Amino acid sequence: MASLTELANPTRFMRYSAVLLPWFSGVALVLLALGFYLAFFVAPADYQQGETIRIMFVHVPAAWLALMFYTMMAISALGTLVWRHPLADVAQKAAAPIGAAFALICLITGAFWGKPMWGTYWVWDARLTSVLVLFLIYLGIMALWRTLDEPSRAGRAVAILTLVGFVNVPIIKFSVDWWNTLHQPASVFRMGGPTIDASMLWPLLILAIGFTLLALSLHLVAMRAEIMRRRVRTLTIFEAERLDRLAAEGAAA
Amino acid sequence: MIRAFLAILRRDLALATRAGGGGELALVFFLTLVVLVPFALGPDLNLLSRIGPAILWLGALLATLIGLDRLFQGDEEDGSLDLIRASVLPLELAVLAKGLAHWLTTGLPLALCAPLLGLLVALPGDAMLPVAATLLAGTPALSFIGATGAALTASLRRGGLIVPVLVAPLTVPVLIFGVSASNSALGGTIPFLTPFLILCALSLAAIVIGTIAAAAALRLAE
Numbered sequence: 001m002a003s004l005t006e007l008a009n010p011t012r013f014m015r016y017s018a019v020l021l022p023w024f025s026g027v028a029l030v031l032l033a034l035g036f037y038l039a040f041f042v043a044p045a046d047y048q049q050g051e052t053i054r055i056m057f058v059h060v061p062a063a064w065l066a067l068m069f070y071t072m073m074a075i076s077a078l079g080t081l082v083w084r085h086p087l088a089d090v091a092q093k094a095a096a097p098i099g100a101a102f103a104l105i106c107l108i109t110g111a112f113w114g115k116p117m118w119g120t121y122w123v124w125d126a127r128l129t130s131v132l133v134l135f136l137i138y139l140g141i142m143a144l145w146r147t148l149d150e151p152s153r154a155g156r157a158v159a160i161l162t163l164v165g166f167v168n169v170p171i172i173k174f175s176v177d178w179w180n181t182l183h184q185p186a187s188v189f190r191m192g193g194p195t196i197d198a199s200m201l202w203p204l205l206i207l208a209i210g211f212t213l214l215a216l217s218l219h220l221v222a223m224r225a226e227i228m229r230r231r232v233r234t235l236t237i238f239e240a241e242r243l244d245r246l247a248a249e250g251a252a253a
Numbered sequence: 254m255i256r257a258f259l260a261i262l263r264r265d266l267a268l269a270t271r272a273g274g275g276g277e278l279a280l281v282f283f284l285t286l287v288v289l290v291p292f293a294l295g296p297d298l299n300l301l302s303r304i305g306p307a308i309l310w311l312g313a314l315l316a317t318l319i320g321l322d323r324l325f326q327g328d329e330e331d332g333s334l335d336l337i338r339a340s341v342l343p344l345e346l347a348v349l350a351k352g353l354a355h356w357l358t359t360g361l362p363l364a365l366c367a368p369l370l371g372l373l374v375a376l377p378g379d380a381m382l383p384v385a386a387t388l389l390a391g392t393p394a395l396s397f398i399g400a401t402g403a404a405l406t407a408s409l410r411r412g413g414l415i416v417p418v419l420v421a422p423l424t425v426p427v428l429i430f431g432v433s434a435s436n437s438a439l440g441g442t443i444p445f446l447t448p449f450l451i452l453c454a455l456s457l458a459a460i461v462i463g464t465i466a467a468a469a470a471l472r473l474a475e
Contacts, residue, residue, distance in 0.1 A: 081469075133422050133425055136421070136422040137422045137423070139418070140418050140419040140422060143415060143418055143419070144405065144406075144415065144419060147406070147409055147415055148408075148409070153408075153473070156473040157405045157470060157473065160401070160405060160466050160469055160470050160473070161401070161402075161405055161419060163466070164398075164401055164423065164462060164463075164466045165422075165423065167462060168423045168426070171426050171455070171458075172422075172423075172425050172426055174426075175425065175426035175429045175430060175451075176425070176429065178429065178430075178433070178448075179429045179433070
């Protein structure tokens with residue numbers, strides 16, 4: 001918690017993130033290269049699903065990250081509303097497009113996998129539909145960011161929407177499960193250990209960590225860009241006010 | 254406090270029902286939507302009666318969401334929202350009153366008219382009452398989830414499409430259980446009461462969450 005308070009100073013955040021960023025992105029690149037090598041050349045084809053199983057190495061981390069980023073946004077929303085952390089809404093704004101992108105990657109890779117396996121790009125199965133609704137919620141949040149100009153006000157409004165969405169996501173998941181189910185049940189995180197073979201689990205885990213670091217690097221870059229954008233905005237307003245004042249003085253004189 | 258609550262409720266009801274209030278517009282929109290569907294699908298009565306509950310539910314959902322952006326905007330523009338904020342009444346109760354008024358002028362008439370419109374989509378007679386009952390139980394959830402979206406965009410000059418975009422994904426559970434309860438009344442293995450009770454639970458939860466979230470949004474938008 002102490003470190004979070006320390007990071008509340010944007011200048012300090014810029015300094016720390018500048019140090020962290022090359023490490024995050026570097027390790028992400030190495031892990032992704034290693035993971036993709038293992039996934040494409042070392043891991044065997046599945047005895048049932050054949051080569052299409054390799055899509056899963058992207059699909060599964062994307063699904064995890066789509067959920068992780070939404071959770072992160074909900075925590076940031078609490079940071080905005082409860083703790084008034086000055087960078088929380090920056091973190092939240094930067095996270096939305098990244099989470100949406102991973103949700104979209106998850107949907108698209110899922111469609112590519114579904115065509116040979118289920119014989120169709122899209123089925124209205126419970127899990128697919130939940131991710132699609134999550135994607136729509138992401139889009140709504142991004143739309144709300146765009147419609148409100150003033151950053152701090154937009155931040156609080158989006159924080160409320162994010163939290164309402166966060167309460168709703170499990171309800172949506174539950175009701176969509178009720179509605180229809182075809183997707184296979186979870187096979188990595190479950191009681192009694194993973195059911196997938198180690199030769200596939202390792203590349204999957206390496207890629208998952210690699211994608212997570214990649215997403216975090218993107219997040220840091222987006223946060224830095226947003227802080228810069230706000231500084232430019234503030235400077236522009238100051239400059240405009242100064243010119244206004246000058247003009248008023250000139251008129252008075 | 255009760256008096257202030259009732260005053261807001263009475264004022265919103267009067268505003269909606271008098272000429273130019275737009276309370277009846279949702280109903281006309283509902284009718285139009287239900288009429289449009291057969292033109293898109295063809296006049297096959299068997300098909301229409303099978304998807305009848307779905308059409309009625311979709312119509313009710315859209316009719317509720319389309320007008321929602323005005324829920325707080327008018328009050329924001331003429332300043333009465335500031336008076337409400339400054340009054341002794343907690344903002345949550347004021348939102349509750351406005352949400353209730355919204356439901357009484359849109360959700361309730363929609364539910365009452367649903368059996369009539371059910372005739373247009375060849376809904377079987379014994380399904381009329383259950384469909385109306387699901388709409389009656391489910392539309393409060395739509396009003397109050399929507400109130401959150403309306404409160405978030407209260408200060409926008411042109412809310413327009415943003416409220417439905419924000420709110421529609423959150424209404425998925427209500428739609429699922431509303432239609433599923435209606436369909437179980439038409440036959441099938443699930444007893445009517447199971448999805449219907451979940452629908453009631455969703456409505457109750459939405460009233461609580463929606464009221465608190467909308468009040469928070471209005472408070473922050475000052």
